[in-house]
Amino acid sequence: MAIDLNKLVRKNIQQLKPYSSARHEFTGKASVFLDANENAYGSPMEDEYNRYPDPLQWQLKFQLARIKGVPAENIFIGNGSDEVIDLAYRIFCDPQKDNVIICPPTYGMYEVSANINDVAIKRVNLTVSYQLDVPAILAAIDVNTKMLFICSPNNPTGNDMKRDDVVELLNTFPGIVIIDEAYINYSKQKTFIQELTIYPNLIVMQTLSKAWGMAALRVGLCYASMDIIDLFNKVKPPYNINEASQQMATEALTNTTLVNGWIKEVVAQKDWVGDELADLSYVEKVYPSDANFILVKVRDAEGLYKFLAENGIVVRNRSREPLCENSLRITIGTPAENKKLVQIFKQYKG
Numbered sequence: 228m229a230i231d232l233n234k235l236v237r238k239n240i241q242q243l244k245p246y247s248s249a250r251h252e253f254t255g256k257a258s259v260f261l262d263a264n265e266n267a268y269g270s271p272m273e274d275e276y277n278r279y280p281d282p283l284q285w286q287l288k289f290q291l292a293r294i295k296g297v298p299a300e301n302i303f304i305g306n307g308s309d310e311v312i313d314l315a316y317r318i319f320c321d322p323q324k325d326n327v328i329i330c331p332p333t334y335g336m337y338e339v340s341a342n343i344n345d346v347a348i349k350r351v352n353l354t355v356s357y358q359l360d361v362p363a364i365l366a367a368i369d370v371n372t373k374m375l376f377i378c379s380p381n382n383p384t385g386n387d388m389k390r391d392d393v394v395e396l397l398n399t400f401p402g403i404v405i406i407d408e409a410y411i412n413y414s415k416q417k418t419f420i421q422e423l424t425i426y427p428n429l430i431v432m433q434t435l436s437k438a439w440g441m442a443a444l445r446v447g448l449c450y451a452s453m454d455i456i457d458l459f460n461k462v463k464p465p466y467n468i469n470e471a472s473q474q475m476a477t478e479a480l481t482n483t484t485l486v487n488g489w490i491k492e493v494v495a496q497k498d499w500v501g502d503e504l505a506d507l508s509y510v511e512k513v514y515p516s517d518a519n520f521i522l523v524k525v526r527d528a529e530g531l532y533k534f535l536a537e538n539g540i541v542v543r544n545r546s547r548e549p550l551c552e553n554s555l556r557i558t559i560g561t562p563a564e565n566k567k568l569v570q571i572f573k574q575y576k577g
């Protein structure tokens with residue numbers, strides 16, 4: 228879709244003069260830094276964290292660029308995907324005027340972030356087979372519709388959205404399409420980050436919180452055109468990714484062999500858990516999953532949830548979500564954890 232970014236971006240953001248940090252203003256070579264009121268003596272611990280971190284996280288971006296095959300200039304890094312979502316609202320949506328489309332059942336933060344930013348939500352439920360209802364999405368668009376969130380693989384249902392549907396929406400949606408690929412490493416579908424040059428209205432989100440095993444570091448990844456990345460950089464807090472997270476993530480990203488091994492193991496374990504649970508009389512359905520969790524429909528989700536909790540296992544009850552009646556979302560754990568899960572499921576007299 229040919230879009231006019233200027234029409235989509237809020238006036239106050241277009242006109243915003245961003246904060247210019249000390250590290251930003253000086254670009255030459257220097258050895259004495261007396262420009263940022265830091266403690267020049269050091270830090271009271273072994274590693275030194277007394278200097279402000281790189282506001283644009285270039286080392287981490289170069290590393291990502293190598294792995295992902297996307298130029299570093301097309302990457303924005305958020306303090307978790309949640310910061311990326313919030314910034315997108317703040318860049319594109321005028322409070323109390325604009326609206327966005329989400330497709331429930333889906334990730335809760337799209338709606339929470341809309342509420343925080345006082346932006347209206349249009350809910351277009353997925354179809355009964357948990358796919359995008361493209362005609363209904365197109366029918367929901369009005370002049371104030373700025374963004375569409377597509378989660379693929381989707382949380383909590385676990386399945387990929389059909390690529391043809393996503394492409395159709397990228398071609399026809401008159402605003403920003405955000406594709407959330409938090410679980411892409413577990414899926415056989417191709418990422419959309421190679422399509423950034425084709426779709427100027429595309430933002431792809433990924434994260435180091437799931438397959439990469441760094442949820443505590445809070446590193447959310449965002450890929451988009453340079454024009455959109457510039458907007459994110461303008462609006463973000465100057466030092467949104469701390470130095471420890473930048474360093475550890477940059478280093479950890481070299482360990483692809485270990486992570487790829489885990490992904491294979493999780494997928495195999497998911498198949499095993501799914502098969503075991505599907506055999507139980509009170510389990511009505513184990514939904515096919517392209518992620519690292521499964522959605523399981525049972526006779527009495529509340530009762531089973533409590534039984535699991537009494538036995539020390541916590542899962543997510545998604546029963547109150549549309550199309551998820553009596554359904555639990557279960558993350559795939561280690562082989563020992565999964566064995567215990569199956570064992571407790573078998574003890575349940577549903």
Ligand SMILES: *Cc1c(COP(=O)(O)O)cnc(C)c1O
Pocket residue numbers: 306307308309310334378382407409433434435436437442445446447
């Ligand atoms: C877990 C998850 C994320 C990741 O959020 P972070 O803030 O990066 O930890 C993003 N989107 C979806 C759909 C998720 O399930």
